[in-house]
Amino acid sequence: MILGSPVARLERAPPVIRNDEPPMTLSSSIKYLAERGIAITEISANRYVLHVEGKRSSILEEGPNGLVFSCWDCAPGPGPDDFRTAFGVLDDALLAAWYFYFGQAVGVDGWCIPLHQHPYWSLNRLAYRIANAIHLTSDQFEVMEESRQRDRMSHATAGLPPSDGRYAAALRSQFVACPSATSSDTLMLRRDLEEAYVVESRGQAA
Known part of the structure; x- marks a missing residue:
């Protein structure tokens, strides 16, 4: 039999599992x-x-473009803990919902991170951002955070789309505070994980 023939290829093909x-x-x-x-x-x-x-109530829904897991308590929001996260795989959405309710904060480089409360975070990106965190005094961070909030409000009054635009703006301006297991410092993570700051307690040097 010629090995390259259709018959030979058919004989070597694995069985089809229906x-x-x-x-x-x-x-x-x-x-x-x-x-x-x-x-x-x-x-x-x-x-x-x-x-x-x-614990907080949440919504899990399936549409033509995939699944969405959300928790949105503030009106119009979003508040600092509100989120809306899309998933392309059903198992990922179910696991995110279970982890949101029954997971616990995880330790990353000495910081206590509420990863389960932020299903839109990924561990590898989180670890990278922590490794490159910028050190600030509490006064420096307060000035920077107030500036971000003013920018967010100015965008809101400028007529950003009421849902997705407002949510994206919140992720860029809101921070999650994570305590240290070894000091009085606080890790401040921007919600979109584009920035991280180690904020030193008052009285410490910058």
Whole structure:
């Protein structure tokens, strides 16, 4: 037999495994979160409210462009802890929801980071930003933060889109405070992880 012939290639080909099971969807998979202690309330097709007693409610929804996990308490917001994160893979969205409610802060280079509360963060980018953090006094940081907030308000009054534009502006101007395990310093992470500052407690040298 000629090895390059179609018959030879067919004989060497691996068997075809047929899987006629329908693809997993949010509506068929949301039960896995309920089985793990998250209360689920369906508010419309492919849109669910998630809740655990004593913690913030969130929304997990599936649309034509993927899945969105959000937690938005402030009106109009976003507040410093509000977020809206898109996922292209169902498992990633389910894991993010579970981790949001049952995860704990992680230690990175001596800092206590609430990674579970910010599902839009990635660990590798977080580690890079911490390694390149800039040291400031508390007074220097306050001046810089106030300037960012003024810029954000000026953009808001200039007519940015009310949802995505406002959220992007908040990520550029809001910071998450992370305590140190070894000192009185505080790590301030910009919410979009484009900046990080080690803010020294008052009385220390810059």
